[in-house]
Amino acid sequence: MNVVLKVNDMDITSDFESVKVSALEKASRISAMMNCITVGPQLVPRDDSDKLENIENEQNSCNIKSPQKTNISPKHNMISTSNGIHFSMKKILVESEKQRKEEVLKKIECRINHMKENGRVIQEQMANSRSLMARERERRNEENLADILAEIERIAEQEEIKRRHEQQLQAQRAQEQKEKLEREVEEYRKRMKEKEELTKIVMVYRGQFTAKYCDIVTLSKNCKDKYAFDVILMANTARIKELIQHIEALDEKIKSGELISTDVNVIESLVHHIDDILNTFRTEIEKIDAQYDAELARKAQVASEIQSVVESENIPADNVMPSQQPGENNAAENNESKDQSSNVITNQETAAAPVNAPSVSVPKPNETAADSECKERNLSEYVDKESLQIYIKSRHFLNLYKKTCKDFLQSTATKKFRFECQKAINIPVNAISGVSEQHLRDKYDRLHNLLIGKSSPNVTQHPQGVIFCKDHLAKKIVSQGETLVSSKPEMAFPVAMIVVALWNEHVDFGELFLARLHETCPFTIPIFLPQQEGQSNEDYYKSLGCKYEDGTVEKQDKFLKRMSGLMRLYASITVTGQRKGVAKAHPYGLQYAWRWLAAVLNIEPRADICDLCATLILDMLEVAGNVLWSAYPTQFHKLLTLLSEQYYPRMRNVAGGGGPLMRLEEFLNNALANGIIRPADGMLPPNFL
Known part of the structure; x- marks a missing residue:
């Protein structure tokens, strides 16, 4: 159809061109006849009186056979011949135009007919084209249908192949699953057999451990001197408890079936440790029994000598005091020791009111009762009796530890092991911080x-490994109080939280920590020892916790800063709560902060320690004051009033003033005026760890 339209356009264009050429030819023929301007602004006007002649003259002039030379008059647009006949130019143009129109109409009619013919041809061509297109469409549809059928058949074949392949894979997977299940069953049987063998081995060692423990119990029952045996038992109680805890953990593993090969080494090590303890008990008890028998023989000999003297001098037996049996004296001493221990514990637990707690003075070895009483009278003015008892007990505990671990600490064979243990403790302790709960829990887990x-190193591989690590950890934390807490007081709380969490799981660690803390800062007991007669200045300052460098005692401000850090650490422990999920009682709770304040108020101020005493009281109140006021609102307010109105004036009268006393006075005045002590900076929220 497009081809036909293009043909018609070309025909019409050619017709117009012919018309244009015809018009131009006629215009060229008459242009020679025109001698004036007929259109435009320069048109020459014509006279109305000059009329054209009628058509008859024109027709007559046209019949002249031999035309003569014509003259065109420009004035009247007339054409004249040599015969004098005039023709009208207008009539000639009208006639010419008429002829032109007729010719144009004829050509238009011819063109219309031609276009009709072309339209008919185009219709025929279009019909033929549609027919061809329909046949082509049918042919293509048939080809497409054939292709579709072929594709469907190909897809069906592929699906069949895929189905067969999936069946093969499924069968293969089923076979592999069956083989895997068989392997798992076999491995399970093997594991169960290995666990059964492990359980048998562990149970054998478990029986050996139980037998050795029963031997220790038997030795304790058969020991002739119970008091001496208690001393040995106290030195090894922590180790025995720890071994029993490990055995209980293994028992839980046996019940749950979670034993592993390393547990055999663990329980073997535990058996070796209990065996070492048993041998130590046997050796010591043999010595105790020998000493007891010797003492019994000596007393029997003395009794026989007294009896012989009585008989020789005929003194009535009733007048002579009967000799005390050896067992009675020891039993009395033992009961007295137990009573003293129970009094100390009772006083610590009931220290919720500011009263003087009764205490029992323990005389030192080789010291007569008279000497002890004299010293007590000299110290009673400056030292609280219960605090003195705690001080003596703490020193005795440290001496027992040092005696127990002396060989281990001096042995070159354990030097590398000790270095690895110290490194494993120093790294997490130095990184203790309250930045997040996860960070603090990680440090606790590593230490626990x-x-x-x-963890590595395995501290249980040596009998003294565990107690050495606990003591080093205690010294390291005390060192953190001297350095870290003294510079950044808010760091006392994350360190205290680690101490409380470990204290719950390891009671002997808590005792070692207190002993090391009291050794470094006896004012945490509190005890403010005066200088004794004959005591050198260096020994006296060292007893107060001062350090010497090149024979010179440290400066007062540095000493106060160290003691302040240790006191803040001590106070933070008393107000730090238990970790998540721990339901047992706090190992060293708020009552000890109250006991410390009550004990300080019962000690007479001294001029040489007033600045120190004021600094430590302020530290205790800033750290624990808010919690104490919440726990004991009425009693604590009375204590602050007593401190402000009575004890502080006595300190000021003795010392005369100074920066620490001024700061304490300002704190007390603000606290009593506002009725509140704000929480300490850095205090961690409950259940932070």
Whole structure:
């Protein structure tokens, strides 16, 4: 159809061109006849009186056979011949135009007919084209249908192949699953057999451990001197408790079926440790029994000599005091010791009111009762009796530890092991911080796992390994109080939270920590020892916790800063709550902060320690004051009033003033005026760890 339209356009264009050429030819023929301007602004006007002649003259002029030379008059647009006949130019143009129109009409009619013919041809061509297109469409549809059928058949074949392949894979997977299940069953049987063998081995060692423990119990029952045996038992109680805890953990593993090969080494090590303890008990008890028998023989000999003297001098037996049996004296001493221990515990637990707690003075070895009483009278003015008892007990505990671990600390064979243990403790302790709960829990887990032998190095591989690590950890934390807490007081709380968490799991660690803290800062007991007669200045300052460098005692401000850091650490422990999930009682709770304040108020101020005493009281109140006021609102307010109105004036009268006393006075005045002590900076929220 497009082809036909293009043909018609070309025909019409050619017709117009012919018309244009015809018009131009006629215009060229008459242009020679025109001698004036007929259109435009320069048109020459014509006279109306000059009329054209009628058509008859024109027709007559046209019949002249031999035309003569014509003259065109420009004035009247007339054409004249030599015969004098005039023709009208207008009539000639009208006639010419008429002829032109007729010719144009004829050509238009011819063109219309031609276009009709072309339209008919185009219709025929279009019909033929549609027919061809329909046949082509049918042919293509048939080809497409054939292709579709072929594709469907190909897809069906592929689906069949895929189905067969999936069946093969499924069968293969089923076979592999069956083989895997068989392997798992076999491995399970093998594991169960290995666990059964492990359980048998562990149970054998478990029986050996139980037998050795029963031997220790038997030795304790058969020991002739119970008091001496209690001393040995106290030195090894922590180790025995720890071994029993490990055994209980293994028992839980046996019940749950979670034993592993390393547990055999663990229980073997535990058996070796209990065996070492048993041998130590046997050796010591043999010595005790020998000494007891010797003492019994000596007393029997003395009794026989007295009897012989009585008989020789005929003195009535009733007048002579009967000799005390050896067992009675020891039993009395033992009961007295137990009574003293129970009094100390009772006083600590009931220290919720500011009263003087009764205490029992313990005389030192080789010291007569008279000497002890004299010293007590000299110290009673400056030292609280119960605090003195705690001080003596703490020193005795440290001496027992040092005696127990002396060989271990001096042995070159354990030097590398000790270095690895110290490194495993120093790294997490130095990184203790309250930045996040996860960070603090990680440090606790690392230290706890080290103390129970679940990390490297395995501290249970040596009998004194565990107690050495606990003592080093205690010294390291005390050192943190001297350095870190003294510079950044808010850091006392994350360190205290680690101490409380470990204290719950390892009671002997808590005792070692207190002993090391009291050794470094006896004012945390509190005890403010005066200088004794004959005591050198260096010994006296060292007893107060001062350090010497090149024979010179440290400066007062540095000493106060160290003691302040240790006191803040001590106070933070008393107000730090238990970690998540721990339901047992706090190992060293708020009552000890109250006991410390009550004990300080019962000690007479001294001029040489007033600045120190004021600094430590302020530290205790800033750290624990808010919690104490919440726990004991009425009693604590009375204590602050007593401190402000009575004790502080006595301190000022003795010392005369100074920066620490001024700061304490300002704190007390603000607290009593506002009726509140704000929480300490850096205090961690409950259940932070």
